[in-house]
Amino acid sequence: MKQIQLETSFLSLDASELTPQERTLLDQALAACDMAYAPYSGFKVGVALLLDNRQIIQGANQENAAYPMCICAEPVALSRAKLQYPEAKIQWMAVRVKNEAKPALEPAAPCGACRQMISEYEGRQEAPIGLLLQGQEGLVYKFEEIAPLLPLSFSGKFL
Ligand code: THU
Numbered sequence: 157m158k159q160i161q162l163e164t165s166f167l168s169l170d171a172s173e174l175t176p177q178e179r180t181l182l183d184q185a186l187a188a189c190d191m192a193y194a195p196y197s198g199f200k201v202g203v204a205l206l207l208d209n210r211q212i213i214q215g216a217n218q219e220n221a222a223y224p225m226c227i228c229a230e231p232v233a234l235s236r237a238k239l240q241y242p243e244a245k246i247q248w249m250a251v252r253v254k255n256e257a258k259p260a261l262e263p264a265a266p267c268g269a270c271r272q273m274i275s276e277y278e279g280r281q282e283a284p285i286g287l288l289l290q291g292q293e294g295l296v297y298k299f300e301e302i303a304p305l306l307p308l309s310f311s312g313k314f315l
Contacts, residue, residue, distance in 0.1 A: 162307045167298040174296060178250075181206050182290055185250035188214035192229065195219060198256030201229035201264070205237050207244040213237040230270040234277055245281045249274065250288040263289035263297045271306040278302055279311055 174182070181204050188202030196219050203215040215233025219226045230251070237246055253260045266274065266287075278285050284301035299305060 164304040164307070166304055169296045169298055171293075171296065177206070178248075178288055178296075178298075181212065181248055181250040182252060182288055182296065184212050184214060185252040185288075185290075186254075186292070188216045188229070188233075189252055189254045190216075192216035192254075193218045194256075196221070196223065196226075200254040200256075202252045202254070203229040203233040204250045205233050205246050206248040206250075207237060207241055208247055209241060209244045211241060211244065213240065228267060228270050230266050231273055234273060238277070245283050246277060246285050247283075248286045248288060250290070252290050252292070254292050259293075260291035261294045262291050263295065264291065265289055265297070265305060268306075271302055272310065274302045275306055275309045275311065 184204035185202045188204055189200040191214065192200035192202065194200050194217055201217045205213045207213065213233055213236050215229045215236060217227060217229040218232060230249070237244070251266060253264045274285055278301065286301065287299040289297040303309070
């Protein structure tokens with residue numbers, strides 16, 4: 157028997173440590189929260205993707221009275237980007253959250269299903285997607301790729 161240890165590491169930054177490009181992308185993600193349709197949870201998620209053609213694509217969660225039909229912000233943005241610019245690679249994904257019930261002062265990481273979807277998009281484009289996560293304000297978590305958030309990921313290589 158062997159114990160296998162998995163390590164995750166990422167950067168935590170103050171807003172003052174962001175590059176202008178990172179600041180812009182995080183601002184666009186916060187603006188995207190206003191496009192959320194979240195009457196049931198009051199939890200608004202905004203995403204902004206930076207493509208290698210310099211375009212920024214936004215996405216926001218879209219809820220449904222039949223709760224399992226709720227669509228997260230990440231797949232909205234990823235699908236939009238891929239349909240609008242099929243040849244472009246996604247370089248960065250910024251995710252911001254706004255909670256009507258209480259101020260979102262820390263980053264909320266994408267749910268498991270969204271991590272899996274980001275992983276699939278990385279595989280498709282054969283290039284990593286960096287992540288910037290922030291609440292309404294406060295610290296920013298920065299990941300160079302999805303792997304630290306999805307260890308032992310499932311992929312097409314098993315099929
Ligand atoms: N949500 C996202 O948009 N992305 C995630 O990664 C996690 C959750 C949304 C779904 C639902 O509309 C609300 O947040 C509360 O779960």
